[in-house]
Amino acid sequence: AQSVSQHNHHVILSEAASLELGCNYSYGGTVNLFWYVQYPGQHLQLLLKYFSGDPLVKGIKGFEAEFIKSKFSFNLRKPSVQWSDTAEYFCAAYGNNRLAFGKGNQVVVIP
Amino acid sequence: DTAVSQTPKYLVTQMGNDKSIKCEQNLGHDTMYWYKQDSKKFLKIMFSYNNKELIINETVPNRFSPKSPDKAHLNLHINSLELGDSAVYFCASSQAPGGVMGNTIYFGEGSWLTVV
Numbered sequence: 001a002q003s004v005s006q007h008n009h010h011v012i013l014s015e016a017a018s019l020e021l022g023c024n025y026s027y028g029g030t031v032n033l034f035w036y037v038q039y040p041g042q043h044l045q046l047l048l049k050y051f052s053g054d055p056l057v058k059g060i061k062g063f064e065a066e067f068i069k070s071k072f073s074f075n076l077r078k079p080s081v082q083w084s085d086t087a088e089y090f091c092a093a094y095g096n097n098r099l100a101f102g103k104g105n106q107v108v109v110i111p
Numbered sequence: 112d113t114a115v116s117q118t119p120k121y122l123v124t125q126m127g128n129d130k131s132i133k134c135e136q137n138l139g140h141d142t143m144y145w146y147k148q149d150s151k152k153f154l155k156i157m158f159s160y161n162n163k164e165l166i167i168n169e170t171v172p173n174r175f176s177p178k179s180p181d182k183a184h185l186n187l188h189i190n191s192l193e194l195g196d197s198a199v200y201f202c203a204s205s206q207a208p209g210g211v212m213g214n215t216i217y218f219g220e221g222s223w224l225t226v227v
Binding site: 103106 | 152153154156159201208214216218220221
């Protein structure tokens, strides 16, 4: 079964700082990877996804993620965060006919 | 228009009661899911239906019973509610079983269940 690990559960940073969230998945054949964002009190929304092609994926709101197969990683980045990026971020990976989520990163951006 | 809608959004109920959460999607998707998010924000799949057939049934107490009357609906019924059932329950849908060829799962807004 696919498993996903995310590190540094709580991240606090100032506006304009750069953000990088780590995500590692367990090997399970063909990999489909996702990042979802959950703003306070809201549902999950897709930020970006990777299933083939260019390993550097651009998503919404200035986010990008890089798939590095040799490291089993799919890290999320944003060069300059805004207060509105305060949210919970979830990495997810497809395997064994189900989408497995990591435990999330709680990101707080201070104005 | 809301793509995946679930009701009620908030539900406070006493231990031992039976309650249902309803979910509907208007995206024309074949696959629907129920996920549970606990107090630590950990998301875990509970059930998945594809074309009204159960395809995923995680280790969930049999007090939880999903019902899919048609492809657009997947309801969750919970019997004899316990304190530990307090969580946010998310309904979701996708065109095909989740993750296949980058297929996206769309989530509803969640149902906040509190058992007292």
